[in-house]
Amino acid sequence: MREFDLGRAVPRTEDFPLLRGRGRYTDDIALPRQAHLYVLRSPHASARMRAIDLGAATAAPGVVAILTGKDAERDGLGTFSSAVQRKRPDGTANFVPPYRVLALDRVRHVGEPVAAVIAETLSAAKDAAELLDVDWEILPSVTDTAAASLPGTAAVWDDVPDNICFIHRVGDKAAVDAAFARARHVVAQRFRISRVAANPMEGRTALGVYDERDGRYTLYAGLQGVHRTRVELASSIFRLPTSRFRVVSPDVGGGFGMKGSAFPELALVLWAARRIGRPVKWTAERSESFIADHHARDNVSDVALALDEHGMFLALRVETVANLGAFLATMGVHVATNNLGGLAGTYTTPYLHATVTGVFSNTSATCPYRGAGRPEASYCIERIIDIAARDIGFDPVELRRRNMIPAEAMPYKTGLVFTYDSGEFEKTLDMALELADWTGVAARRAEARRRGKLYGAGLASVIEIAGGPADFPLEEAIEIRFDPTGHATVLAGTHSHGQGHETMYRQFAGHLLGLAPERVRILYGDTDAVFHGRGTFGSRSASVGGAAFVVAARKIIDKGKIIAGHLLEASALDIEFADGRFSVAGTDRTVDLAEVAVASFIPQRVPRGLELGLDARAVVTPPGPTFPNGCHVCEVEIDPETGVVKIVRYTVVDDVGRVVNPLLLKGQIHGGIAQGAGQALCEALIYDHASGQLLTGSFMDYCMPRADDLPSFAVGSNEVPAKTNPLGIKGAGEAGTVGALPAVLNAVNDALGPLGIRHFDMPATPERLWRAIRDAEAKKMPLSQ
Amino acid sequence: MTDVIELTVNGRTHQLDIAPDTPLLYVLRNDLELNGAKFGCGLAQCGACTVLVDGKPVRSCAYPVDAVQGRAVTTIEGLGTIENPHPVQKAFIEEQAAQCGYCINGMVMTAAALLKRNPHPDDIAIRQALAGNLCRCGTHARILRAVGRAAREMAR
Ligand code: FES
Numbered sequence: 001m002r003e004f005d006l007g008r009a010v011p012r013t014e015d016f017p018l019l020r021g022r023g024r025y026t027d028d029i030a031l032p033r034q035a036h037l038y039v040l041r042s043p044h045a046s047a048r049m050r051a052i053d054l055g056a057a058t059a060a061p062g063v064v065a066i067l068t069g070k071d072a073e074r075d076g077l078g079t080f081s082s083a084v085q086r087k088r089p090d091g092t093a094n095f096v097p098p099y100r101v102l103a104l105d106r107v108r109h110v111g112e113p114v115a116a117v118i119a120e121t122l123s124a125a126k127d128a129a130e131l132l133d134v135d136w137e138i139l140p141s142v143t144d145t146a147a148a149s150l151p152g153t154a155a156v157w158d159d160v161p162d163n164i165c166f167i168h169r170v171g172d173k174a175a176v177d178a179a180f181a182r183a184r185h186v187v188a189q190r191f192r193i194s195r196v197a198a199n200p201m202e203g204r205t206a207l208g209v210y211d212e213r214d215g216r217y218t219l220y221a222g223l224q225g226v227h228r229t230r231v232e233l234a235s236s237i238f239r240l241p242t243s244r245f246r247v248v249s250p251d252v253g254g255g256f257g258m259k260g261s262a263f264p265e266l267a268l269v270l271w272a273a274r275r276i277g278r279p280v281k282w283t284a285e286r287s288e289s290f291i292a293d294h295h296a297r298d299n300v301s302d303v304a305l306a307l308d309e310h311g312m313f314l315a316l317r318v319e320t321v322a323n324l325g326a327f328l329a330t331m332g333v334h335v336a337t338n339n340l341g342g343l344a345g346t347y348t349t350p351y352l353h354a355t356v357t358g359v360f361s362n363t364s365a366t367c368p369y370r371g372a373g374r375p376e377a378s379y380c381i382e383r384i385i386d387i388a389a390r391d392i393g394f395d396p397v398e399l400r401r402r403n404m405i406p407a408e409a410m411p412y413k414t415g416l417v418f419t420y421d422s423g424e425f426e427k428t429l430d431m432a433l434e435l436a437d438w439t440g441v442a443a444r445r446a447e448a449r450r451r452g453k454l455y456g457a458g459l460a461s462v463i464e465i466a467g468g469p470a471d472f473p474l475e476e477a478i479e480i481r482f483d484p485t486g487h488a489t490v491l492a493g494t495h496s497h498g499q500g501h502e503t504m505y506r507q508f509a510g511h512l513l514g515l516a517p518e519r520v521r522i523l524y525g526d527t528d529a530v531f532h533g534r535g536t537f538g539s540r541s542a543s544v545g546g547a548a549f550v551v552a553a554r555k556i557i558d559k560g561k562i563i564a565g566h567l568l569e570a571s572a573l574d575i576e577f578a579d580g581r582f583s584v585a586g587t588d589r590t591v592d593l594a595e596v597a598v599a600s601f602i603p604q605r606v607p608r609g610l611e612l613g614l615d616a617r618a619v620v621t622p623p624g625p626t627f628p629n630g631c632h633v634c635e636v637e638i639d640p641e642t643g644v645v646k647i648v649r650y651t652v653v654d655d656v657g658r659v660v661n662p663l664l665l666k667g668q669i670h671g672g673i674a675q676g677a678g679q680a681l682c683e684a685l686i687y688d689h690a691s692g693q694l695l696t697g698s699f700m701d702y703c704m705p706r707a708d709d710l711p712s713f714a715v716g717s718n719e720v721p722a723k724t725n726p727l728g729i730k731g732a733g734e735a736g737t738v739g740a741l742p743a744v745l746n747a748v749n750d751a752l753g754p755l756g757i758r759h760f761d762m763p764a765t766p767e768r769l770w771r772a773i774r775d776a777e778a779k780k781m782p783l784s785q
Numbered sequence: 786m787t788d789v790i791e792l793t794v795n796g797r798t799h800q801l802d803i804a805p806d807t808p809l810l811y812v813l814r815n816d817l818e819l820n821g822a823k824f825g826c827g828l829a830q831c832g833a834c835t836v837l838v839d840g841k842p843v844r845s846c847a848y849p850v851d852a853v854q855g856r857a858v859t860t861i862e863g864l865g866t867i868e869n870p871h872p873v874q875k876a877f878i879e880e881q882a883a884q885c886g887y888c889i890n891g892m893v894m895t896a897a898a899l900l901k902r903n904p905h906p907d908d909i910a911i912r913q914a915l916a917g918n919l920c921r922c923g924t925h926a927r928i929l930r931a932v933g934r935a936a937r938e939m940a941r
């Protein structure tokens with residue numbers, strides 16, 4: 001068997017340079033004559049800018065230029081677009097705020113860019129920015145999700161007095177209402193999904209170059225897909241042909257959804273580079289990342305589940321208020337409305353209805369973050385099931401089991417949007433329970449109790465869409481180019497920022513073309529080299545990139561057969577391809593792909609009239625999305641004296657379809673769980689609702705999960721191939737997060753249940769837990785005391 | 786205000802005319818083209834910029850360059866060679882601990898310093914040593930395993 005084949009645990013080919021400090025991230029690139037850009041940001045949540053006095057700043061040492069919103073307007077720069085449109089209650093299209101590169105006369109959230117100072121050094125730019133004098137008129141603001149659309153709240157946009165961007169409804173409302181009317185049990189609860197920061201360790205960075213010889217702009221930046229960013233900058237901001245732009249995204253230190261957004265600074269460095277005729281660099285400081293990166297999650301959901309007397313789910317009703325921020329991130333509306341199908345979970349619930357009210361607020365825009373609506377949906381369904389089990393008196397495993405979609409029912413059209421192509425949910429559940437030693441929970445609970453600890457065990461059976469959206473999956477592009485020495489370059493439209501795509505594509509090349517890894521070079525993240533691409537997000541790259549790879553490889557083989565036939569003096573129709581070799585059927589005459597590639601460049605060695613060279617490109621749209629799924633089991637111990645919670649065991653069995661590489665897969669699952677558990681246990685961006693200031697603006701105030709917070713995970717796999725792509729891959733990037741958010745909080749709530757606490761919202765920080773425990777105990781005290 | 790500062794990095798001595806309070810990280814990255822140490826926060830809160838000064842880990846983003854005069858600075862570029870990587874670097878590859886790679890400099894340098902100080906750390910000592918290093922890709926479990934593996938390798 002080939003070393004680099006599909007399914008093999010091959011180590012990453014990208015590691016050696018990274019471990020030697022030879023990665024090449026945007027900030028590692030320094031160009032001759034580059035100037036540094038610093039962004040002056042709004043200190044206010046909502047204010048009018050009466051005037052900006054550049055005064056002393058322009059004359060400050062080292063200053064090259066200072067740019068404001070007025071300059072941008074004068075230069076005709078446009079505004080960022082929003083990729084998804086929804087409707088207002090009156091049927092009109094949602095309001096798309098003018099998302100400028102610099103504020104014009106009004107700011108609407110702390111951190112909004114107000115002016116760009118370009119100087120010889122970063123410190124000179126910062127010093128000069130301090131001299132800028134803005135005459136502010138501070139206005140009332142709103143940052144609280146639940147309050148944003150209440151009457152009397154300050155309007156973020158005059159055009160939208162009620163702050164309601166859209167109201168989106170999906171599902172069969174009449175059927176849901178009818179089911180609730182006849183239900184034996186109705187279980188309802190309000191859930192708050194906190195606002196979090198993606199916080200990749202490499203903050204956002206951008207280096208802009210303008211070449212006046214051909215009027216072309218080059219952007220180096222940490223992104224998740226270069227082509228989308230190029231089109232957005234070209235069409236929305238500069239209003240120039242895309243051919244005038246080159247976007248390069250080299251090594252990227254983590255994206256997690258956030259680096260899929262277009263941001264003002266990407267345009268600012270390009271614009272400034274043209275204005276001053278020099279390269280311009282901007283690197284976010286961490287405090288800027290906190291206030292000016294797009295945030296994520298942040299919604300309030302009222303969830304109600306209707307059940308019959310046997311515990312069968314009759315209907316689910318969800319009413320969500322989603323905080324979009326002051327502006328719409330490229331994919332902000334997508335997050336709030338496009339992954340609602342996940343509410344159906346792994347269950348047969350026949351009727352579901354969801355209403356999402358998207359509201360504006362004086363906060364940074366919300367964008368996709370690992371899961372992008374999927375963890376929120378799985379949290380709603382998996383939490384309400386646990387609450388129902390406790391309220392009514394069902395075993396949470398049994399309640400799930402009896403409502404689970406049976407494997408025989410596939411393909412299964414759920415009650416909300418999605419049709420699942422495959423999945424063995426009950427088997428996956430059983431595998432997880434076994435791996436987790438679920439039957440041992442009672443003993444572990446008793447043992448922990450003897451040590452004075454509250455013990456909780458929670459599970460979540462989850463499913464998420466990948467390679468979507470559901471109704472119209474996006475395409476991906478792969479090009480395979482052989483060179484005259486018989487080596488191949490694979491050019492991918494996806495983008496790797498930690499996932500290990502270089503290794504994955506080498507495995508595809510081994511599997512489909514029999515190529516040894518050292519014969520394959522992988523290239524992505526450069527619009528001048530890669531002809532087309534969507535990028536990496538939504539757990540799509542392996543399945544959709546793989547589907548494109550299959551087609552491109554087939555084209556290579558088809559042309560290779562013609563050349564091989566010529567070389568072997570046989571008809572192309574008699575040539576077979578296997579394991580990297582072409583052979584004449586039924587004979588031992590063979591020639592390998594590399595030799596065919598070499599021959600393809602030599603006129604005498606190919607059939608007369610055949611185009612020279614061996615290359616192929618494919619743009620492939622899969623017929624449908626995939627549905628990775630899995631079962632997570634989490635066990636926690638809480639110290640009631642301190643409120644400190646510890647995850648003591650964590651088990652997951654995932655069905656990500658066909659596994660490309662178990663090492664990469666486990667890495668993705670670990671990382672996903674860390675981010676889900678991080679949000680469940682400690683992370684939260686908190687605005688002071690009175691002032692609109694962000695209170696959690698550094699790693700001192702914003703808790704990131706650390707080595708100590710995470711146990712070692714037990715990870716198992718139930719590999720059920722997807723039916724919607726040729727390699728059977730489902731996707732793995734978001735699975736960990738989708739399961740961890742509900743599993744961890746189900747465990748925490750299970751631990752708190754005996755105290756009479758019905759539902760405890762995230763984050764389960766020691767302080768919040770300690771208060772909840774203390775309040776619950778106070779309630780339990782006899783009145784006479 | 787600049788001064789001529791002499792510093793020794795990875796065994797090479799440099800003389801730079803530079804403001805003495807410039808953070809060491811900026812000097813390494815901007816003046817010496819040593820990009821292995823990363824800017825993650827600039828506030829000594831994440832560990833991405835860790836380098837060794839006389840064998841001890843320091844956060845170079847918050848460490849003025851004049852404080853390293855006369856002392857030996859080691860960056861990840863000087864930790865091992867292509868032919869002979871440091872055992873921690875090897876162990877990180879063997880355990881597949883890197884994802885995006887951005888935190889890895891800090892993890893490797895901190896671990897190398899730990900193993901020098903304490904060649905036989907237990908799991909708690911490893912966790913404690915790395916507690917101040919953030920990794921957003923969530924590869925903590927493998928990083929801890931890699932450090933344990935490096936310790937065993939070095940003990941042989
Ligand atoms: S960059 Fe130095 S600790 Fe974060």
Ligand code: FES
Binds near residue numbers: 201254498882883888
């Ligand atoms: S590997 Fe990406 S931050 Fe650690």
